[in-house]
Amino acid sequence: MSNSTITFDYISQSQANKEKTANAYFDAASPATLFGRRESTTSGLTWGYYGGTVLIDGSQTQIANGTLALTASATNYVEATRAGVVSANTSGFTAGRWPLYSIVAGASSVTSYSDYRLQANPVCGRLAKALSDANTTLAGNEARNNILEFTGVLTVQRNITVPLGAQQWTVFNNTSGGFDLIIIGATGTGVPIGMGKRAIIYADGTNVVRATADV
Known part of the structure; x- marks a missing residue:
C-alpha cells in the first residue's frame, strides 16, 4: 500500500472469516517483523520479540521467538549479533551488532521504547x-x-x-x-x-x- 495502486485485498465490514484475511496479511508481512516487539510475551521487565528468517553467511537461518530480562531503572539497548543472538545491555549499542530497540525501564515496567531495527538493513553511508x-x-x-x-x-x-x-x-x-x-x-x-x-x-x-x- 506504499503506492497509489493498492494491491492488498480489502477486509470488508460484511465479509465472513475476517480473521483469515487478516492473518494472511500478517503472514505476508512477517519478514518485516523480525526482532519486533511481541506484545503477548512482553510484561513488566520482560521484553518479548518475534523471530523469523535471517540470512547468515549466505544461509537462511531461523530465529525463534524469545524474551529478554530488562534492567530496572535504566535505558536498555537491545541488539542482535550477526548470528541472530539477541541480548540487552545498559551501556549502548555495540559496534558490529544490529541495533534493535532502546528501552527506558522504570522500577518494574517499561516506560518508553524506540525502534532502531531499520538500521539492521544494509545501507551505504x-x-x-x-x-x-x-x-x-x-x-x-x-x-x-x-x-x-x-x-x-x-x-x-x-x-x-x-x-x-x-x-x-x-x-x-x-x-x-x-x-x-x-x-x-x-x-x-x-x-x-x-x-x-x-x-x-x-x-x-x-x-x-x-x-x-x-x-
Missing part, C-alpha cells in the same frame, strides 16, 4: 570524521558506514579500531602530517593506509584485511 591526533575506536553507528574518511593533523601513526564482524569499508586517510592510519580490530592484525591514500578493507571475524592496495 559515508562517515567523515575529524581525528584529535589520538587512537580512536569507532562507535557502532560510525562503523556501520561503508565509506570512512578521516581528517586531522597527525604527529604519529594512529590506530582506528573497527568491529571484527564481517564487513567491508572503503577508507580514505585524508589526514595531514605524513603518517599512516592503522585500521585494526580489538584483536588480531591491522592494515596501514598511507596519508592521502584510499583502500578497500574488510574484517573477517578475526583480523582486518586489505582487499586492495592504496590508491
